[in-house]
Amino acid sequence: MLAQARARDAADPLREYRAHFALPEGVIYLDGNSLGVLPKATAGRMAGVVRGEWGEGLIRSWNSADWIGLPRRVGGRIAPLVGAAPDTVIACDSTSINLFKLIAAALAMRPGRKVVLSEPGNFPTDLYMIAGLEAQGLAERRLAPRDRIADALDGDVALLLLTHVHYKTGEVFDMAALTRAAHEAGALVLWDLSHSAGAIPVELDGCGADFAVGCGYKYLNGGPGAPAFAYVAQRHHAALEQPLTGWMGHAAPFAFSDDYQPAPGVGRLLCGTPPILGLSALEVGVDLVAEIGIERLAAKSRALSEFFRTCLDQAGVALELVSPPDPMQRGSQLSFRHPEAYAICQALIARGVIGDFRDPDILRFGFAPAYVSFEDVAEAVRHLAEVLETGEWQRDEFRERAAVT
Ligand SMILES: Cc1ncc(COP(=O)(O)O)c(C=O)c1O
Numbered sequence: 001m002l003a004q005a006r007a008r009d010a011a012d013p014l015r016e017y018r019a020h021f022a023l024p025e026g027v028i029y030l031d032g033n034s035l036g037v038l039p040k041a042t043a044g045r046m047a048g049v050v051r052g053e054w055g056e057g058l059i060r061s062w063n064s065a066d067w068i069g070l071p072r073r074v075g076g077r078i079a080p081l082v083g084a085a086p087d088t089v090i091a092c093d094s095t096s097i098n099l100f101k102l103i104a105a106a107l108a109m110r111p112g113r114k115v116v117l118s119e120p121g122n123f124p125t126d127l128y129m130i131a132g133l134e135a136q137g138l139a140e141r142r143l144a145p146r147d148r149i150a151d152a153l154d155g156d157v158a159l160l161l162l163t164h165v166h167y168k169t170g171e172v173f174d175m176a177a178l179t180r181a182a183h184e185a186g187a188l189v190l191w192d193l194s195h196s197a198g199a200i201p202v203e204l205d206g207c208g209a210d211f212a213v214g215c216g217y218k219y220l221n222g223g224p225g226a227p228a229f230a231y232v233a234q235r236h237h238a239a240l241e242q243p244l245t246g247w248m249g250h251a252a253p254f255a256f257s258d259d260y261q262p263a264p265g266v267g268r269l270l271c272g273t274p275p276i277l278g279l280s281a282l283e284v285g286v287d288l289v290a291e292i293g294i295e296r297l298a299a300k301s302r303a304l305s306e307f308f309r310t311c312l313d314q315a316g317v318a319l320e321l322v323s324p325p326d327p328m329q330r331g332s333q334l335s336f337r338h339p340e341a342y343a344i345c346q347a348l349i350a351r352g353v354i355g356d357f358r359d360p361d362i363l364r365f366g367f368a369p370a371y372v373s374f375e376d377v378a379e380a381v382r383h384l385a386e387v388l389e390t391g392e393w394q395r396d397e398f399r400e401r402a403a404v405t
């Protein structure tokens with residue numbers, strides 16, 4: 001398969017972009033769906049921001065380097081990647097915090113309704129943020145399996161909150177159909193795009209979505225703890241009221257008035273002082289993804305994951321696939337079920353093949369299309385086949401659970 005992989009890399013229209021990423025020697029990185037790889041340009045940009053903008057410019061940089069405009073500027077660059085108008089997206093806070101703000105805002109827009117509907121097994125933070133608002137008496141959490149969500153949309157539902165690409169299985173929800181169903185029931189919809197943004201095309205405006213959030217550190221390559229993003233459809237801008245009414249979301253923060261007056265548009269989602277270092281790093285990652293273009297990224301992502309499956313077949317490795325077999329129905333990952341998934345994952349990491357494990361038995365491989373090569377895929381499968389054949393995963397050292405998996 002190696003020769004075939006090399007031929008496919010040679011014909012890959014995205015092949016030049018791998019060199020834009022600082023991939024460590026001897027590592028095959030199939031975990032960009034958890035933490036994206038460092039773009040080479042990030043270090044230079046950070047040095048410029050730290051030494052020049054902060055070191056030399058000091059407080060003047062809020063104006064001279066337009067630090068104050070950074071959340072909107074980076075949001076505007078993320079917007080086309082998720083099918084949104086530029087002034088409907090802002091980069092700020094974490095995905096969890098943005099979920100809190102937008103769930104609360106949606107509840108306020110549907111007085112008399114308290115139910116926030118989601119699915120069991122959604123990413124924990126999404127469920128926990130609903131539970132947090134429930135504990136405050138502001139929301140009521142309702143969970144319905146994915147094939148029953150439409151049935152659970154009754155007149156009590158204020159908000160449907162779903163993760164577009166499931167973090168464990170990679171399954172994709174039909175955004176257009178579910179948004180329509182929610183609206184027909186009088187509910188609003190909030191999409192978590194953490195595993196979609198920068199990997200597969202999303203049409204927030206086209207689907208009529210109300211709200212969205214997503215991570216900056218996965219396919220957008222913003223670095224560990226990068227700021228997240230939040231989207232509010234244009235039609236909700238005037239009415240949106242979010243509860244974290246910090247001074248940076250004020251219409252005129254430097255008027256220092258005693259009373260809160262929300263900024264126009266998505267600016268009112270800001271709370272405290274924006275993290276300039278994190279936003280600057282995120283801008284580099286987003287620009288790179290935007291330059292490649294989401295359609296080309298998605299096409300390569302599908303080709304990579306399909307090639308992974310072909311290599312598995314060729315190697316005679318039979319693992320239970322839990323992701324949809326149709327690449328159009330999944331995000332940029334493949335997940336397999338195995339009772340010893342944790343130890344297998346550790347044995348692969350020891351060989352330099354970094355995928356990840358999701359409790360209790362999922363082995364997950366992400367194919368960040370901007371930098372993963374077909375050769376990476378062929379080699380990863382060769383290592384996986386060897387780990388399974390030799391039983392090397394049975395070594396004690398591969399069974400000890402680390403704090404972060
Ligand atoms: C679907 C989803 N939502 C939210 C998060 C977490 O977001 P944050 O840590 O930025 O709050 C993650 C990953 O950590 C995720 O996969």
Ligand SMILES: Nc1c(O)cccc1C(=O)C[C@H](N)C(=O)O
Pocket residue numbers: 033034035167168404405
């Ligand atoms: N955010 C993470 C972290 O701080 C440590 C380890 C993993 C993460 C992740 O992003 C996990 C990821 N959302 C997932 O899909 O599993």
